[in-house]
Amino acid sequence: MVWWVMVDRCICYNVPFSEVASLAKSGQSFDAISETTGCCQGCGMCEPYVRVVIATGRVSLPVLTRAQADVIVSQAEAWKQRVGSGSSGGHSNVADHAPHSGAVGLRPAADAQGSSGNGSSRG
Numbered sequence: 001m002v003w004w005v006m007v008d009r010c011i012c013y014n015v016p017f018s019e020v021a022s023l024a025k026s027g028q029s030f031d032a033i034s035e036t037t038g039c040c041q042g043c044g045m046c047e048p049y050v051r052v053v054i055a056t057g058r059v060s061l062p063v064l065t066r067a068q069a070d071v072i073v074s075q076a077e078a079w080k081q082r083v084g085s086g087s088s089g090g091h092s093n094v095a096d097h098a099p100h101s102g103a104v105g106l107r108p109a110a111d112a113q114g115s116s117g118n119g120s121s122r123g
């Protein structure tokens with residue numbers, strides 16, 4: 001039996017990443033989200049994950065090192081800059097558009113729901 005842990009919340013303050021993603025989508029910054037929810041103000045272990053959630057819209061993440069999280073955030077920000085100029089909606093959720101972040105096994109959020117987790121992409 002193969003299984004692994006997915007990270008989906010700030011444990012210290014029991015803040016689900018779905019709430020973080022919702023706040024990010026409404027335009028709140030990392031600092032504002034942390035202030036509002038308390039996430040990242042306890043042990044701090046969730047901070048890299050929260051930054052990935054804000055950057056990608058993904059709400060369930062594999063265990064990541066800080067370096068992996070930083071790469072994902074950097075790639076997501078670069079992607080936003082490439083596609084953002086043509087969008088009037090100001091996409092804060094690049095998961096709808098971003099290619100795979102295969103190095104850490106992330107897939108766009110739309111693919112993750114109900115998927116068998118084989119890493120395949122739509123289209």
Ligand code: FES
Nearest residue numbers: 010012042043046
């Ligand atoms: S897990 Fe979020 S502050 Fe500890």
